[in-house]
Amino acid sequence: MNSLFRLLFITFTVAVLFLQAKAQTNTFEVRIANHAVGTIEANRKLAGNAKSIIIKTRIQIMLSKINSDIANEYSNNVLTTAKVSRVSGKSGEDKQTTIHRNGKEYTIIVNGAKSVIDTEIEECVADLYFMEPRQLSRVFSETLGRFLPVKSLGGGVYELILPEGKKNVFKYENGILKQVEVNHTLGKAFFVKIS
Template sequence: MKSLFRVLFSVITAAVLYLPSHAQTNTFEVRIANHAVGTIEANRKVSGQAKNIVIKTRIQIMLSKINSDIINEYNNNVLTTAKSSRISGKNGEDKETTTRRNGKEYAVVVNGEKSVIDNAEIEECVADLYFVEPKQVTRVFSETLGRFLPLKSIGGGVYELILPEGKKNVFKYENGTLVLVEVNHTFGKAIFVKVS
């Protein structure tokens, strides 16, 4: 009887410890004016009903460094928390945004300014674009800006993310995998190219 209990305990422990989880890492090289200036490492881990996405951007342009981190947590494919931070060095503009689900609303704090998004379930964020082609998606939540942005398919696996000031970031997919992003920043156009 004791040996049967030990065997059952071992089987149950192994089943719990080795629940299926899936991890994926995509790495992009950041290029400005055809020069490599940094990297983006996008990690996604899915375990049961939980999903976690971490995106780390490290850019160095001459004497200026930009470090940006996004951390998203989801439960049942719905965003529960998002944290975005950008540290831009001596003369840059630092930014911090947090988004937390509270019942049927989200509390958003952008650089200390609070707002609320009522009656919403955020299912797609900008971070998700690094892992899944957004077929049938017309808007995504920006963890950095703390608001929804329109997303438009222009065909052939190419999508435009429309920013509040009217600029457009372009996401290009091949066979459902993100291979290139064109970003229009204040310092010019940057291109993110998938390297692994």
Template structure:
């Protein structure tokens, strides 16, 4: 009986460790003018060739709330579905974007406007930047904007993500782990700092 309990305990321990090794959560504090205004929780799950990433952003600035969610699904390291939603309290700047793979093309809907990307396999998205340094990557797909954005290495684990209007978000990595993001937003400059 004792050996049966040991085997059962060992099996459960291995299963729990395996699940934890294939799930990762990174939490960032959002700061504006050096004041904490919200959090970003980035969660990634790996299961063989399948991957899912969920990023939840919750920000409150005075009387205004911004809730943003990104949900990506990948098969064999290729994006199959992405959904991005942003709900802004008083500003009314709500945004919904969906990206779906259909054969060798992607159908993208941004606030009801449809576009198509032909002959593409999207392997890297903005959400992936929260989990891995973009070494040897020169562009990522923006789940929110529904288009590719250039990524430029500045050296020393620092990368610029160049937005369509020319603004730049700066991602800083230490030993391959994202530790800080500087974002130039309509509300001003925001900094995301990894807290766990």
């Protein structure tokens, strides 16, 4: 009887912990000119009122490497901190962004330049890897430290409009991100979901 009780208790505890901390990982292959050049691994963990998203991008094009890391923390569906680091090998385009919530304001530091905004941040670009932006007209770019417009093109396709006028296109099927088309200085790149 004691071992049955212990087994039930352990099973119940594991089930509760699993429900409290749900994790999801989406992996994308980065393709340029129809060649695989890297991967993006997007991880999201939910635990009660807390959410964290970590996105690791690893790209190698000939002799150039690009490593990018995004780490967002949320409480009650509101961004509390974000840190972005991008190291671009030979190109010299290294970027660092930190975002911290202080009461109702955010302190944003992009490559040493500090700014403050007093608008609550709920959805970021990293969230687009896990949810279709059906009711959104904008998301916050952790990398750029500013809000960017999102435009629905219909059929699960959305444009994220960048400050210089370029557009990244996000394509969803049944609410799941399947592909991102990115217009970059190196040309067009595609992030294609592989798992």
